[in-house]
Amino acid sequence: MNLAFLSATDLGRALAQGEFTSEALVSELLGRIQTYNPKLNAFVEVYGEPALLAARESDRRRSRNQTRGPLDGIPFAAKDLFDVEGHPTLAGSKALAATAAAQSATAVRRLLAEGMVLLGKTHTVEFAYGSWGTNPSCGTPINPRDPLVQRVPGGSSSGSGVAVAAGLVPVALGTDTGGSVRSPSALCGVIGMKTSLGLIGRGGVQPLALVFDAVGPMTRSVEDAALIQAALQGEDPDDPSTFGVPRSNSLVDLDKGISGLTLRYPSMESLKSAEPGVLERFKETLADLEAMGAVLDEVPLPRPLEAYATLTANITTVEAWNRYQHLVEKEPSLVDPEIATRMSRGKTMSIADYLGYLEQRRVMQTEFHRYFAGANAILLPSSPITAKPMEGVHTTNAPFGLFTRLANLMDLASLSIPMGDAEGLPTAVQIMVRRFADPMAYRIARALEVQRGGLFTPPRGYEQPHRAVAQNALYAGFP
Template sequence: MTSDPAELTAAELSRQISSGELSSAEAVDAFLSRIASLDGRLHAFVDVYGDEARKVAASADRAIRQGRAIGPWHGVPIALKDLIEIEGRITTGGSAEWRNRRSDRTATIARRLLNRGMIFLGKTQTVEFAMGGWGTNQHMGTPWNPWDQATARTPGGSSSGSGVAVAARMSPWAIGTDTGGSVRLPAAFCGITGLKVTSGRISSYGVMPLSPTLDTVGPMARTAEDTALLYSLLEGIDPLDRATWGTPRSDVLAGLKGGVEGLRLARIHRDEREGVDEEVLAAYDASLECLAKLGADIIGLPLPFRFNACFSPQDAITKAEAYALFGHLANDPTTALGDLVRERILSGRNLSAQDYLVAMCQREKLGQEMQAAMIDVDALLTPTTETPARTLHDLDESYAASRFTKFVNTFDMCALAVPNGYTRHGLPTSLQIVCKSFAEDLALRIGHAFQLVTGWHHKAPMVDTVRARST
């Protein structure tokens, strides 16, 4: 048993706060103290709601003592990516141009968490407009990956601050968004668990968009169990988001402990192993062996295309939609946009309507081929990233971090990233569990079974001695 509430998972916090063993005030103080101690170096938060969080925690404790608890999550803290609108609060979208932009509405997901009595610790850093997978931000600052005390490394993006905050125990869990890997990449580089959901599962109303066709909101936590719990709080039909209308509900908690015996899990083709770091591959192969020992059938899956074949339609859709949303800022040379992000947005300027529609058709065609290939497969297992977190000083951002993540968005599938090892230098590696659309319950079930017999998700970075930031 730990005496530090910041070391507890969200599920453990809920149980202890509900039972009175731990007060919400004690939990919130523990996380705020950790933020105060570490975030000057880690830079995971763009804004911290300290005074308000403490007041809400005190109110939650009174309600719980008086038998007026809203539910099991009353008094449990959480962090939100700085794309999620809260009326009256600053939402920058990671852009220095919008440092003073106040939200005029509250996102549905934020309202759902508030209605459960949860407490917002603050907003976490993001790549500008969520347009980047490495986690860098030229003007607002790049979060420090806590797994390397000496060298600045990629935290993963675009949900960089959420990944760092959860890994460094500055929040028990957090909300991210994922357009091409933006939940799973920081989960992988920071050694935590992250879920990319099917479009329509979780409302995007009040969440600043990048590509409305591809954007999804996703939970980030230390464990598959916490991820499943947070997902269950967020999902559901929203009258304000048409994409959720008619989406079937799923009870991910009911089958979470179902195990993997008898499941058909596909491994990547040998050609997809080319260019992947040796230690990443070793952890991947060990994960396959682990799941096989649990009773899963590990099989080959011949695909009619390589994963990078999905880049062209995905990029065209993202660039066209991003330019429609932010082109007016990128076209103005006086705006305080990062150089790389401005370039990425402007790359959509010359895409025609025909280019866009062709990309949408390519997406549909490839998606049908993928669906046919996986018809008898429960999940496809891949590394989440090609390498562990890379050093920032020699990072080539023209090379995408999303080789194994982007196709999931292209085909509107779901996927869970879970830690599956550490390199000889102590950097996390990650396994991606890819399932068909609306099969989040299965992805979480596989991830939970894996974590029941492995301990990678319990390991924490030694962040107390992280050196002062040099980037």
């Protein structure tokens, strides 16, 4: 049995049936991290002994019939924007003081309360401000999808995408300001959700632009992502965006199918910047959804994708500059020069500019609401390109935001799922739904996952178990 690529849902079922222990599972994944992380650079920190202790505690609860739920004993990782008690949050930067967090982020605490086991923290683009996934300051994770060429992982939740794809952990937390969950999910071939703002608290998460920042799960199955989102939701005393927001059951109607749903997509002309292989997989996905009973509806967007992407970037830049100006202008500055250059655009933007951007957003949201009328979801490729070779990309403009920022600007939820490879590299489709309609995105994705017999495939070279887990280790029972 290869524990590394079982879904969190299947792992939970197997644990419940006594097929192996959480300690055996955690030991296996820690062994994989020890072997592969020097090559992949997914993790900033690995919590080996604490993770094993937490796994043993989970096994003891199970032996006493005190299991906390289906996630008890399942490992996860968190992007290095999430506070973890007793550990510094460096946000991929050398410019922040390495001060230990007094308590863990709300999202981390929620998963720990479910009995999940935190294996460590994953790399991020510095201050989450970039979508190639590169980080010259603290190290760039390597996309596991190409055994011969070092390729970008996508960002900014780069380490989380790599760790999930390579079978180092079944679940990881990311954040999404303009595509930072969806871009690495697309390039690494995993599932990633930009959740509705207000459903999941951001307390204890290093911000980039609070007007857009959203916490989301990265997994290898749709059911896993829905299950994790259900565990994360709820009011957060440290995040006013969650106040008064009712929980939405992301598992409701998960297997109801899509017959009769209206799925809208923009004109192919507006997607012309996408690579031919991406467009081909997108058209195949549309055809599959239509064959499954959905009503496909091609309607041109109210504005070019560039308009939404540019406005999102401007608002993000103002907020990022306001938050990190003191670190960029400090002498000597420890912020990566390219990140500093991107942020410094905010120096030229006044409060009047910012208020103007917000007014433009209001107008765009109003017209987009009319565009969405009569549809259950909007479909769009997650990325216009597949993962590119690492060399030289850090200082070049990344194209991912052209397709992803729309969801953040319009306050939509957006789920990225694999839609097949192009020339051996993953492509992905976004399922964008209205704010708080997250369960609809999962329902549509799940239908495609079932129809295709799964969406995730392990990357070449990582399929085999790290080591032969001894039979007595798997079936030893509980301590």
